[in-house]
Amino acid sequence: MAKYKMHLLVCGGTGCRASASDSIVENLKQELETKGLLDEVQVVMTGCFGFCEKGPIVKVQPDNTFYTQVKPEDCAEIIEEHIVKGRKVERLLYEDPEKKEHISDSKHMDFYKKQIRIALRNCGMIDPENLDEYIARDGYEALGKCLTEKTPAEVIDEVKLSGLRGRGGGGFPTGLKWEIDSKYDADQKYVVCNADEGDPGAFMDRSILEGDPHAVLEAMAICGYATAATKGLIYIRAEYPLAIKRLKIAIKQAREYGLLGTDILGTGFEFDIEIRYGAGAFVCGEETSLIHSMEGLRGEPTIKPPYPAESGYLGKPTNVNNVETYANIPIIINKGANWFNKIGTEKSKGTKVFALAGKINNVGLIEVPMGTTLREVIFEIGGGIKDGKKFKAVQTGGPSGGCLTEKHLDTPIDFDNLLAAGSMMGSGGMIVMDEDNCMVATAKFYLDFTVEESCGKCSPCRIGNKRLYELLERITQGKAEMEDLQRLRNMSQVIKDTSLCGLGQTSPNPILSTLDNFYDEYVAHIKDKKCPAGECKDLMTYTVIEDNCVGCTACARVCPVGAISGDKKQIHYIDPTICIKCGACEERCKFDAIIVK
Amino acid sequence: MAKIKTLADLKKMKEDMQSKVDLREKADSPDSYVQIKVGMATSGIASGAKEVMDFLIEALEKRNIEAVVTQTGDMGYCFAEPTIEVKKPGEEPIVFGYVDTKKADEIIEKYIKLGELVEGIIPVNYQVIDEDK
Numbered sequence: 001m002a003k004y005k006m007h008l009l010v011c012g013g014t015g016c017r018a019s020a021s022d023s024i025v026e027n028l029k030q031e032l033e034t035k036g037l038l039d040e041v042q043v044v045m046t047g048c049f050g051f052c053e054k055g056p057i058v059k060v061q062p063d064n065t066f067y068t069q070v071k072p073e074d075c076a077e078i079i080e081e082h083i084v085k086g087r088k089v090e091r092l093l094y095e096d097p098e099k100k101e102h103i104s105d106s107k108h109m110d111f112y113k114k115q116i117r118i119a120l121r122n123c124g125m126i127d128p129e130n131l132d133e134y135i136a137r138d139g140y141e142a143l144g145k146c147l148t149e150k151t152p153a154e155v156i157d158e159v160k161l162s163g164l165r166g167r168g169g170g171g172f173p174t175g176l177k178w179e180i181d182s183k184y185d186a187d188q189k190y191v192v193c194n195a196d197e198g199d200p201g202a203f204m205d206r207s208i209l210e211g212d213p214h215a216v217l218e219a220m221a222i223c224g225y226a227t228a229a230t231k232g233l234i235y236i237r238a239e240y241p242l243a244i245k246r247l248k249i250a251i252k253q254a255r256e257y258g259l260l261g262t263d264i265l266g267t268g269f270e271f272d273i274e275i276r277y278g279a280g281a282f283v284c285g286e287e288t289s290l291i292h293s294m295e296g297l298r299g300e301p302t303i304k305p306p307y308p309a310e311s312g313y314l315g316k317p318t319n320v321n322n323v324e325t326y327a328n329i330p331i332i333i334n335k336g337a338n339w340f341n342k343i344g345t346e347k348s349k350g351t352k353v354f355a356l357a358g359k360i361n362n363v364g365l366i367e368v369p370m371g372t373t374l375r376e377v378i379f380e381i382g383g384g385i386k387d388g389k390k391f392k393a394v395q396t397g398g399p400s401g402g403c404l405t406e407k408h409l410d411t412p413i414d415f416d417n418l419l420a421a422g423s424m425m426g427s428g429g430m431i432v433m434d435e436d437n438c439m440v441a442t443a444k445f446y447l448d449f450t451v452e453e454s455c456g457k458c459s460p461c462r463i464g465n466k467r468l469y470e471l472l473e474r475i476t477q478g479k480a481e482m483e484d485l486q487r488l489r490n491m492s493q494v495i496k497d498t499s500l501c502g503l504g505q506t507s508p509n510p511i512l513s514t515l516d517n518f519y520d521e522y523v524a525h526i527k528d529k530k531c532p533a534g535e536c537k538d539l540m541t542y543t544v545i546e547d548n549c550v551g552c553t554a555c556a557r558v559c560p561v562g563a564i565s566g567d568k569k570q571i572h573y574i575d576p577t578i579c580i581k582c583g584a585c586e587e588r589c590k591f592d593a594i595i596v597k
Numbered sequence: 598m599a600k601i602k603t604l605a606d607l608k609k610m611k612e613d614m615q616s617k618v619d620l621r622e623k624a625d626s627p628d629s630y631v632q633i634k635v636g637m638a639t640s641g642i643a644s645g646a647k648e649v650m651d652f653l654i655e656a657l658e659k660r661n662i663e664a665v666v667t668q669t670g671d672m673g674y675c676f677a678e679p680t681i682e683v684k685k686p687g688e689e690p691i692v693f694g695y696v697d698t699k700k701a702d703e704i705i706e707k708y709i710k711l712g713e714l715v716e717g718i719i720p721v722n723y724q725v726i727d728e729d730k
Contacts, residue, residue, distance in 0.1 A: 007714050046718035047677060047694055059720070062689075115723030124636060124672030124682070125725065133667075135607065136614035144604035203640075210638040211670015242639050258600030266603045331726060365673035367723065381722065 004042040006083065009059040013048025013361065013383055016056035020072055021045070024056055027075035032083075041083055048362055048383040054094065064105045067092040114376060116343065117367045118351045119167075119204075119327040123211030128246050131253040134214040140259050142333035143218050146225055147267040155226040156182060159329065161337035163349030168194055168285070168322030169400065169426045170502070171348070171415035177319060181309040182227045184317035189229035191220050192313065192320040194290055195236035195243070198282040199398025200449060202429035204353040205323035207365055209236070209243035212327065213250035217273055219329035221260065224271040227319050232273035235290050237280040247275060282399070282453035286501045287312075287320040289455065300457045301501035322427070324353055344370035348414035352425065358395075358432040359386045371412040374404065378432055389434040392533075393517070397426030399446045399453075400506030402513025403439065422513040424506070438535035439518040440525055444472040446510040454503065461504030464495040468511060475522060477538040478529040485522055489515065537581040540596050546571050548593035555585035555594060631657075631664040631709055632684040638671035645697060646679035652698045653681075656705055664709075674719050683708060694719045 010016075010025050028043045049057045054068035058078065065088055067078065074092060081087045093102035094109055103109055117123075126133040134140075146155050160175025181189070193216060197205040209216065220232040236244055251273055254260040262270045276294045283289045284299040291313050293299035312318025328350060332340045341349045348370040354377065357363055361383035368377060374394060378384070385391050393403040402423035404411075411417050415425050433442065447469040456462045471488055474480040492508030499505045515522060524532050531539040544555075551569040556562075563579040566572030574585070574594075586594045601607050635641070635650040650666060657664045674680050677694025683704065684690040693704060694717050707713040 004711075004713055009714070009718065009720070011720075012716075042714055044714040044718060045716055046720055047674075049720040049722065051722075113724060117723055117725045120671075120673065121725050123638075123670040124634070126669060127634075127667040128670050129668065132610075132614050135611050136617075138611065140601075140607055141604075141611070144607050148604050207638055207671040207673075240639075242642065256600075258602065265601065265607065335726070362674070362676055364675040365671055367673075 004040060006041045007061040008041060008043045008078075009046045009061065010043065011047075011049045011051075011055060011057040011059075012045035013052060013055070015048070015052035015384055018388060019056050021056040023072040024058065024070055024075060027072050028058075028079065031076050031079040035079060035084060037079070037083065051380065052384055053380060066094050066103070066105075066109065068094045114372065115366055115368055115381060116351055118331055118340075118343075119208060119324050119353050120211070120365065120367050121331065122215060123207055123365075126212065128211050128213055129249050131214060131250070131257060131259075134212070138330075138334055139214055140218050142330035143221050143225075143259070144265050145333055146222050147265055147269050152182060152226045152228065155222060155333070158337045159226070159332060162332045162340040163337075163344070163347075164325065164328055164332060164340065165348060165415060166322060167324035167328070167352065167427070169397070169424065171425060174321060174325055177309065177321070178223060178226050180307070181229075181317055181319040184310055186316050188231065188314075188316050189227060190313045190316055190318040191223045191227065191229045191232040192287075192290070192294075192308075192318055193220055193232070193234040193326055194285060194287065194320055194322045195234055195240070196278050196280075196285045196290060197237070197240075197323070197427060198280070198285045198453075199400075199427050199429045200446075201357040201431045202355050202398060202427045204355055204365055204428055206240050206243050208323050208327050208353075209240070210246055213243075213246045214254065215330055216247075216323055216326045217250055217254055217260065219326035220273060221264070221271045222329055222333065223319055223321070223326070225269055227317075229317075229319065230270050230272070232271060233276050233294060233313065234273060235276045235278055235284070235294055238277045239280045244275065244277075251275070281455070282449070283455045283501070283503050286503060289501065290320065291318065298455070300455045301503075303500065324428070345412060345414045345417075347416055352413070352428055354428045354430045356382050356430050356432065358430075359389065359434040359437070360384070360432040361386055368413075370414045373410050373412055375409040377413070377430070378409070382432070385432065385434050389436065391432070392435050392437055393433045393439065393442075395423075395431040395433065395442065395446075395510070396429070397424035397506075397509070398429050399449050400424060400502065400509055401426045402509045403433070403442065403517060404513075405517045422516055423509070436533055436535065438476075438531050438533040439514040439521050440472060440475055440531075441533075441535045443510045443514045444469065444476060447472055447507070450503065450507040454507075458498075458500040458504065460495045460498040461500070461507065464491055464499075465504070465507055467491060468495070468508060472511070475525045476531070476536040478525065480526045482523075482526055484526070485515065485519075534596065540581055541576055542574050542579055542581060542583075542585060542594055542596055544572050544574060545593050545595055548591045550591055550593070552590070554588045554590070558584045558588045560584065630686065631662060632690075633664055633666045634669040634682040634684075635666065636670070636672045636674075636678065636680040636682075637668040640671065640675045641678045641680065644678035649679050649681065649696055649698060649701050652701050653705075656702065660705065662705065662709060673723075677717075677719055680719065685709065685712075692719045692721060693717045 032038045058067040058070045156178050164174045165171040281299050284293045286301050289299045289301045308318040351367050353367045395403050451465045454461045549571045556564040563575045653666050679696050680694050682690050682692045
């Protein structure tokens with residue numbers, strides 16, 4: 001029986017496979033066989049290392065040697081030198097780009113510092129339904145520290161000094177928000193956690209609540225202490241049943257341990273948390289709408305001021321922060337503001353969690369320091385674009401954000417840079433698009449979402465967004481004229497300027513940013529009646545290539561609307577007036593006789 | 598359950614918990630615990646993590662392997678759910694992706710029993726901020 005002493009891990013990510021990692025595996029195995037080492041050394045192909053730029057990667061365990069840009073012909077040397085003689089192959093080691101030194105132990109590579117998990121520190125580490133495990137990882141120590149060693153004002157100063165900004169989208173300084181709230185006196189004050197995550201493609205708040213619910217509870221209690229509030233409320237959408245279940249368990253356990261309730265840790269501090277359910281309306285992520293929804297009223301925004309800090313839930317001073325914002329608090333208290341504010345950029349401190357989605361290889365949750373570039377996120381951590389296609393754009397900030405392009409790839413991500421580039425941080429959804437995505441259709445998708453989610457209270461948002469959507473629809477159908485582009489711009493500006501809340505004030509952003517970055521695509525739809533990416537069905541025509549058609553009738557049989565005519569062994573014909581462009585015929589045809597233009 | 602009355606109590610409890618985990622990790626006798634964490638966030642469960650977890654608990658017991666199987670949150674590799682992390686005593690934890698019951702069986706038989714790696718490894722590419730480091 002084989003008893004392996006060493007393992008050779010070969011990256012099987014898309015990028016590395018494209019550079020022959022398959023034959024590297026083959027060659028390594030062959031070399032081992034000739035040396036009679038197959039029973040001692042195992043070769044395994046793994047998932048993407050995320051270091052595609054320097055691929056293919058071969059990692060040797062247990063000594064953590066990291067070889068980069070390995071070619072199939074290097075395998076003999078690796079086996080002969082490293083495995084047999086125990087000498088690392090210097091020239092294949094990763095070279096530190098700054099120090100120009102070879103790094104043999106992958107743990108010292110800068111690459112592994114690209115992702116730092118602060119908000120996600122316990123996600124995937126602890127059992128979220130077991131408070132003991134949270135305590136083993138310093139859980140509730142930050143709360144204890146605040147209650148016994150710090151005054152409320154000192155807690156606020158610490159959060160202010162950390163430079164933490166709201167992770168829900170706006171980026172308002174958290175410490176300042178707490179300070180404003182702490183200035184208002186009332187018989188009852190509230191701390192609210194906004195868990196109404198609504199951006200399409202964003203799921204970091206859900207993941208934090210599912211993976212580390214106590215971090216949020218602890219942070220809310222700290223906020224309660226800092227702002228003299230004794231009641232906490234978590235507003236969460238009912239569509240997150242698992243997060244709700246885990247929160248309920250967490251609250252129950254914290255109460256049993258006396259970490260919520262009266263006289264917490266013998267300090268006389270009182271704080272308890274309840275859950276409020278939302279029905280999943282996007283507008284309820286806006287804090288005034290959220291508060292109205294919690295009060296049992298319609299989820300509609302009201303004009304600020306008064307801000308919730310002055311008059312929030314039931315007219316009482318209320319501090320509202322987002323889940324990810326809270327998740328940063330315990331660690332800021334434990335490690336100190338001066339530790340936290342060393343991470344990130346000048347005006348955006350700490351890390352940000354992003355949900356990578358769309359045409360990207362490693363769909364998932366990542367957490368990077370502020371100031372990381374889009375290129376690093378998409379091409380290194382995200383493993384690049386699916387199926388080797390070309391990167392076209394990345395949408396950040398959800399329906400309030402915009403599309404960034406190739407020219408923005410090297411922009412360091414932070415609140416201000418994204419705004420300057422015509423998008424925004426938002427809650428951290430990142431939808432990656434490739435050459436097959438039509439930008440007009442993308443803008444239309446987001447407008448469809450905002451039209452659906454507009455609460456209808458103010459007319460610019462209710463009527464204006466609908467009109468914007470109709471204009472976009474005309475463009476994608478090839479019925480628009482060039483003047484419509486100016487109309488889009490004008491109306492967008494009016495909606496931004498006159499809407500009541502953040503939803504309407506930002507909803508035209510997807511249009512404006514695609515107009516700025518992909519103007520030619522709009523023009524192609526209008527003037528040439530063509531969709532360059534081939535996504536807008538109305539602008540496509542399916543035709544039969546007569547030379548290739550053998551008259552097998554397969555297409556005619558699969559056509560759901562009977563648009564294809566032609567007898568057996570005769571050339572077929574697609575009637576464009578009946579065709580609904582479903583693509584079924586093209587898929588069925590075995591002779592490549594149907595083309596889409 | 599006893600209430601935690603002071604910060605000192607809390608710290609003591611933390612130490613107790615940590616030494617318990619430590620004991621598990623430092624032991625290197627072959628019959629000491631294998632620790633398995635199953636990623637049980639919505640994305641994991643939707644891809645079948647529950648069945649995998651049930652299978653692991655049952656199979657490990659039947660095959661007399663002392664192991665602790667716990668659930669945990671989202672490890673971030675949503676493209677490869679269900680994901681599990683296997684930590685053998687004295688070794689670095691390894692994350693496996695796309696784990697169905699068949700794969701779980703293979704992991705027990707090959708990796709846990711024989712130390713042989715199986716396909717589906719996901720290289721960890723992030724750092725976690727730890728208080729004590």
